[in-house]
Amino acid sequence: MKIVDVSAFYAPQGGGVRTYVERKLKAALRLGHDITVIAPGEMDSVERRGGNARIRWLAAPTFPLDRKYRYFDDQKALHAALDEERPDFVEASSPWRSARYVADWQGAAPRALIMHADPLSAYAYRWFGNIAARPTIDRYFGWYWQHLLTLDQHYDMIVSASPGLSRRLKDGGLRQVTTIPMGVDPGVFSPKLRDAELREQMLASCSLPPDATLLVALGRLSAEKRWAMVVEAVMAAGCRAPVGLVLIGEGNEAPKLQRLIGENPHVRLAGAIRDRALLARMLASADALIHGCEAETYCIAAAEAKASGLPLIVPEEGGAGDQATSAVDRRYRSGSARDAAEAILSLGRGTVVPLQPARVMDDHFAELFGAYEAIARVKAAA
Incomplete structure (x- = not known):
């Protein structure tokens, strides 16, 4: 054909x-x-x-x-x-x-x-x-x-x-x-890629110790992704518990996000990661993926995180919310930084995600x- x-x-x-x-x-x-x-x-x-x-x-x-x-x-x-x-x-x-x-x-x-x-x-x-x-x-x-x-x-x-x-x-x-x-791409993402040393390095880049919670976010830095809301949620949660965020991606919202982050050392913009093997290791080494966009038609980032063994913290609507099918996943009211912060705090570090075969x-x-x-x-x- x-x-x-x-x-x-x-x-x-x-x-x-x-x-x-x-x-x-x-x-x-x-x-x-x-x-x-x-x-x-x-x-x-x-x-x-x-x-x-x-x-x-x-x-x-x-x-x-x-x-x-x-x-x-x-x-x-x-x-x-x-x-x-x-x-x-x-x-x-x-x-x-x-x-x-x-x-x-x-x-x-x-x-x-x-x-x-x-x-x-x-x-x-x-x-x-x-x-x-x-x-x-x-x-x-x-x-x-x-x-x-x-x-x-x-x-x-x-x-x-x-x-x-x-x-x-x-x-x-x-x-x-x-x-x-x-x-997801077959053979790329797996919980077996979890790397304790890499996790400590990522937390250290957020000025946090190894016993803190490490969140990772992934996607284009544009307004509809609601990364500003995610950053606000992480910073609010960080006032009550040690939480770090590594946000992977590039886009025209980067300067605005950097101004929002200001001097807060616990949120880091990591830029684009084009090395797929490194990206897979970073995902597997985090404690959860957080996403902000309720307009995803599927949300590849959430699928890659699930394949990496991560819990999801995602808005209740859209493709990201549809992927939050495990009991350890957290769904929050779309667009609400307050609800997202509560979802972060309700997810204990070291949460074990039931293994599910990843759709490729x-x-x-x-x-x-x-x-x-x-x-x-x-x-x-x-």
Whole structure:
């Protein structure tokens, strides 16, 4: 099967979507599929990735709010690329403009929309949640729901990675929603990587002794991740118990977070950790993962922490909250630093997490591509 992924969020310096796409390319090759990722780039070009895997860049302008990314602005060029590729199945990986471009393409191939973003949770609910109930916010953002309902009529499948997001989409009237959870890189994360010496070093970097609680956080430093709220929660908990936080990631919120941290020695911004083996050791050596974003569509960070044997301290909503399934996990009221601080203090250091087999990304792609093949067979028969 030839699969074309129109991936508006893919960028060489990107985060979760880049990780997802890179794994998809390898999985497609292993499962015998031909795959092309069409992404917005600096210029028109094709990047070969071995076998029948490639990235086709279409010249596109930079995204003004984050110049690491670009965005599709030429529907004719995208349609011409799809015509030339002649796919058996087409994906759109953003619910915005590119999804409409793919919906309007006149080709016969079936298509799926991958919900890599939850704009209502990331923006509308976060901005207005303190002054209005969600049904009221949904009414004011009825144009977005209508946009999704229109896409639902043009796509054969809308893929959500978390049960919570799937429920909300279905409650909003969408009929093509399918839940296919993601997973972690196989063979990377494990509780066996716990390193007492590394743990002491991380605590020492937070000016804390070995008997303190070490929290780790992981993700892009952007406003919707609510890292400022997480930092406030950790500092509040630290007034009552020795608690340190190592926050791994980079992004435009870093200066704001550094100002918030100020002279507090117990919270450290560690920057990006691109060495996956080191990242896995750091996760396994912490006492818990804390996360702040209620708008995650899956939350790879929480999945990697679970695979590393960590308890989760996460908001009650969104993909992160959906992953808090163990009795040792803690869920707090979304957006509340006070509740998050109480959740931190309620989690005793050295908590033993029941071992669960980790779902890996290969499971996700096998299920996803199998669904594509089934839809393509039905379409062909019709």
